[in-house]
Amino acid sequence: MAKVTIDGIEIDVPDGTTILQAARMIGPEVAPPTMCYHSKLKTSGGYCRTCLVEVTKGSEKDPRPMPKLVASCRTNVMDGMVVTNGLSEKVQDARAGVVEFLLLNHPLDCPICDQAGECHLQDLSYEHGHYNTRTDFERRTFEKIDIGDTIQLHMTRCILCYRCVKVAEQITDGRVHGVINRGDASEISTYIKEAIDNDFSGNMIDVCPVGALTDKTFRFKSRVWFTKPVDAHRDCDKCSGKVVLWYKGDDVLRVTGRKDQWGEVEEFICNTCRFDKKKTSDWTIEGVREISRHSVISANKYKKLVKPKRLTINDIKALPE
Ligand code: SF4
Ligand code: FES
Numbered sequence: 001m002a003k004v005t006i007d008g009i010e011i012d013v014p015d016g017t018t019i020l021q022a023a024r025m026i027g028p029e030v031a032p033p034t035m036c037y038h039s040k041l042k043t044s045g046g047y048c049r050t051c052l053v054e055v056t057k058g059s060e061k062d063p064r065p066m067p068k069l070v071a072s073c074r075t076n077v078m079d080g081m082v083v084t085n086g087l088s089e090k091v092q093d094a095r096a097g098v099v100e101f102l103l104l105n106h107p108l109d110c111p112i113c114d115q116a117g118e119c120h121l122q123d124l125s126y127e128h129g130h131y132n133t134r135t136d137f138e139r140r141t142f143e144k145i146d147i148g149d150t151i152q153l154h155m156t157r158c159i160l161c162y163r164c165v166k167v168a169e170q171i172t173d174g175r176v177h178g179v180i181n182r183g184d185a186s187e188i189s190t191y192i193k194e195a196i197d198n199d200f201s202g203n204m205i206d207v208c209p210v211g212a213l214t215d216k217t218f219r220f221k222s223r224v225w226f227t228k229p230v231d232a233h234r235d236c237d238k239c240s241g242k243v244v245l246w247y248k249g250d251d252v253l254r255v256t257g258r259k260d261q262w263g264e265v266e267e268f269i270c271n272t273c274r275f276d277k278k279k280t281s282d283w284t285i286e287g288v289r290e291i292s293r294h295s296v297i298s299a300n301k302y303k304k305l306v307k308p309k310r311l312t313i314n315d316i317k318a319l320p321e
Contacts, residue, residue, distance in 0.1 A: 019072035036161035037073040045073035057082035099129035115211030117224040158212035164204035172198035218254035229289035238270035
């Protein structure tokens with residue numbers, strides 16, 4: 001076991017735990033934001049730098065601070081480590097820089113983007129970004145690509161988090177995906193089109209943190225905050241059959257996997273459940289979905305809203321010795 005202190009809160013975690021996982025064990029008030037890490041996808045993380053934290057004490061054995069901010073999703077805790085996240089000015093500055101960087105090429109088209117309301121980049125920029133941009137350059141643009149009948153890739157919005165690539169690699173058969181080119185010429189390759197025949201390709205939509213991969217059967221049908229999420233399940237021979245149905249009136253507008261409080265899919269679902277079962281009679285309804293993620297999606301009628309509170313210096317002073 002290792003003892004680690006994050007923003008003044010101490011926790012014992014098993015060896016091999018990352019700083020991010022340890023912070024999540026404490027709770028959303030100290031957990032760094034993430035864009036590319038996904039707990040159900042192996043080797044995810046390490047691409048976006050959103051989760052940077054400051055290590056002010058390396059360990060009990062070697063208490064020197066780490067010279068640079070580190071990606072918490074890729075750095076393991078050491079016994080005696082002390083980490084600052086929300087309380088570190090360096091981290092806040094760096095994170096604002098990461099937001100600015102991610103938005104260099106991301107269009108500000110939230111009013112017409114289907115992901116609005118459940119977009120991690122939208123939330124990240126509200127919480128950690130600056131209100132203006134310094135860039136004078138044109139953002140790069142791409143033609144939209146249909147990935148089969150049900151998924152559309154709008155590469156213009158992609159932030160190259162690699163999550164869909166990991167899904168294609170780990171959840172679908174065969175390696176038929178990838179990011180091609182480097183630097184500002186990088187793009188999710190059209191190889192990804194080949195993944196369409198796979199029963200699990202729809203999960204790419206659920207893991208995409210922005211509006212780059214969207215469900216063509218749902219596009220432009222409704223703003224997500226006008227829909228009502230309901231937990232439901234069915235007997236499925238391909239997946240767990242545990243989903244969320246998104247209702248508008250009596251109509252199921254879309255079916256998605258269930259996401260945890262970090263916005264990450266709990267169990268991947270098959271394309272049959274996602275695209276072919278859009279009648280209430282296909283499902284056993286469990287009840288209203290509790291959305292606990294801090295987002296506009298949690299607004300209004302949703303049962304549960306947990307708004308993560310960032311710790312302030314006064315909170316820290318109030319902690320027991
Ligand atoms: S398409 Fe979405 S999931 Fe895939 S790399 Fe781009 S932002 Fe990430
Ligand atoms: S979440 Fe850690 S680098 Fe992206």
